[in-house]
Amino acid sequence: MRAQAPLGRRAWVTAYLFLAPGLLLFLVFRVYPLLDGLRLSFTNARLGRAAAAWVGLANYQRLLDDTRFHVSLWNTAFYTVASTLPILALPLALAVALNRGALRTVLRSAFFFPFTLSVVTVGLTWLWLLDPVVGPFNYYLRAAGLPARPWLAEPALAMWAIILTTVWWVTGYYLVIYLAGLQDIPRDLYEAAAIDGAGAWRSFWAVTLPLLRPVLLFVFVTHIIGAFQIFGQVYILTDGGPGDATRTAVQHLYETAFKNFFHFGSASAMAWVLFAVIAVFSVLQFRLLRGHAEY
Amino acid sequence: MAQRGVRRRVDVQSLLLTGSLVFLAVLWLLPAVWVLVTSLKPTPSIIRLPPEWIPWPATGAHYYDVLFSTSRTARIGRAFLNSAVVALGAVVLVVGTSALAAYPLARMRFPGRNLVFALLVGSLMIPNAVVLVPQYVLTQRLGWLSTYQGLIVPEAAMTFAFGVFLLRQFFLTMPAELEDAARIDGANAWQIFSRIVVPLSQPVLGALAIFAFRSAWNDFLWPLIAVNRPEMFPLPVALALLRGAYQSESYGPIMAGAALSALPLLVVFIVANRRIVEGVRLSGLKG
Numbered sequence: 001m002r003a004q005a006p007l008g009r010r011a012w013v014t015a016y017l018f019l020a021p022g023l024l025l026f027l028v029f030r031v032y033p034l035l036d037g038l039r040l041s042f043t044n045a046r047l048g049r050a051a052a053a054w055v056g057l058a059n060y061q062r063l064l065d066d067t068r069f070h071v072s073l074w075n076t077a078f079y080t081v082a083s084t085l086p087i088l089a090l091p092l093a094l095a096v097a098l099n100r101g102a103l104r105t106v107l108r109s110a111f112f113f114p115f116t117l118s119v120v121t122v123g124l125t126w127l128w129l130l131d132p133v134v135g136p137f138n139y140y141l142r143a144a145g146l147p148a149r150p151w152l153a154e155p156a157l158a159m160w161a162i163i164l165t166t167v168w169w170v171t172g173y174y175l176v177i178y179l180a181g182l183q184d185i186p187r188d189l190y191e192a193a194a195i196d197g198a199g200a201w202r203s204f205w206a207v208t209l210p211l212l213r214p215v216l217l218f219v220f221v222t223h224i225i226g227a228f229q230i231f232g233q234v235y236i237l238t239d240g241g242p243g244d245a246t247r248t249a250v251q252h253l254y255e256t257a258f259k260n261f262f263h264f265g266s267a268s269a270m271a272w273v274l275f276a277v278i279a280v281f282s283v284l285q286f287r288l289l290r291g292h293a294e295y
Numbered sequence: 296m297a298q299r300g301v302r303r304r305v306d307v308q309s310l311l312l313t314g315s316l317v318f319l320a321v322l323w324l325l326p327a328v329w330v331l332v333t334s335l336k337p338t339p340s341i342i343r344l345p346p347e348w349i350p351w352p353a354t355g356a357h358y359y360d361v362l363f364s365t366s367r368t369a370r371i372g373r374a375f376l377n378s379a380v381v382a383l384g385a386v387v388l389v390v391g392t393s394a395l396a397a398y399p400l401a402r403m404r405f406p407g408r409n410l411v412f413a414l415l416v417g418s419l420m421i422p423n424a425v426v427l428v429p430q431y432v433l434t435q436r437l438g439w440l441s442t443y444q445g446l447i448v449p450e451a452a453m454t455f456a457f458g459v460f461l462l463r464q465f466f467l468t469m470p471a472e473l474e475d476a477a478r479i480d481g482a483n484a485w486q487i488f489s490r491i492v493v494p495l496s497q498p499v500l501g502a503l504a505i506f507a508f509r510s511a512w513n514d515f516l517w518p519l520i521a522v523n524r525p526e527m528f529p530l531p532v533a534l535a536l537l538r539g540a541y542q543s544e545s546y547g548p549i550m551a552g553a554a555l556s557a558l559p560l561l562v563v564f565i566v567a568n569r570r571i572v573e574g575v576r577l578s579g580l581k582g
Binding site: 011012014015016018019021022023025026028029030031032033034036037040045094097098100102103105106107108109110111112113114116117118119120121123124125126127128129131133134136139143168171173176177180225228229231232235236249250253254257258264267268271272274275278279282 | 309312313316317319320321323324326327329330333341342344345346388391392393395396398399400403404405406408411414415418420421422423424425426427428429430431432433448449451452453455456459484488509512513514515516519520530531532534535538546549550553556557560561563564568571572575
């Protein structure tokens, strides 16, 4: 049921009066910056430079030779790929387990809590936990007879420490989304599966996963868009180091525009390259997972 | 008899499952507990190994330090105030503009409606990092760097489209009869909106308010570049700078600041747990 106000000029004007404040906000602070960023990427704009000159594709051309940018893209891709499985699977496993068991609300809250924290608080927490000398993480590893490592100072390990931190932060968020999706699956489908002799494992693959497809798609796309823009964890935990081992695309963009060079033109070119990469991935994911009709 | 045997096995299974989930949940909360414990310890015992999980004798010195110290960096008290102003301002702006915009998009027919809605939904896919530099240029040109409005307005613009999306979904489900009755009684669109639609939408407006509060309170990247006067830093930026200001062996003040920054959302989380979860659920399902 929908109420539709009568057509006519007055209704028309009324509708846009309601829309006006929000549209103004949206056009000035979202649409305009998006387009202006594209324009900036073709100029030599810098912080404090009043008149920027048009330089054509020079910023994009320079990116082809910017090895640091390549490394940062590679790091971002590595982070995105390596974090996808834990972030898709762990909350899903927890959701399936919680969905049946007792204490659902309390346990859900426990896992959700870290998601209420800012990325800075999360980063500082893990910086302290992973402290190579006095941090409890290494202490308990040693106590269990496992090798203690300077997790954030070893190039091969630092990105995994960032992934661990992120998993701790966001698992509860995806858990809540999965749980909601599970609640929407009709009970009788499981009963039917049980009558057909399917065990828990079988009915997970045959009932839960296929019916969770739209939710999985949402989680997948949300995660990928977020992962390509990872910044806060890196900034706090490693500042891109050791060396360039954890320098991600947005970290590099931030440094180019606001820390080292104040070069807005080339930072804008980076932003649009990143945008293009994210757009391609999002379309691919939709293609990949949309396949079947939703139930 | 056979049936009872099956039930007992199932009971043992679910008990084991619940047990391991409880264990995992406790493990999950330990990092946060560790922050709190550290913040209450006197400095010498913070770095003592093995880690001491009971902060006794406890001290509030680190809290006093970060809240009231006049030192150059530890201005957490002021930052707390800044964050509160920015987050509440963003909540008012987001909830107000989203509700106003979502109402005609859900309940009126007018030219351009589908285009406007498609634009808003499409913008949800724009990565924030892409507009960072031009948004800085714009804010600078407006003279809004290091001001509250320079934090509030871009923050609200970031959440606006999502808010419209969320509220429109809810407005679509409202029964038409209420509006029709009001219209027959001579109410105009504004009266219907403010006296019928808004009061009936309290839960979803609350969910959006919490969502907007959380993203403004916790945002880091935008204030990191848009504020360069220390007295205007919001909490995440002030905390990030605390990190550099103290030696690594002095985690006390840093952890006190971290615990303080978590406090408002913890309170909201305890009071309005259901609403937060509902907000996340709504945001996820129709994505």
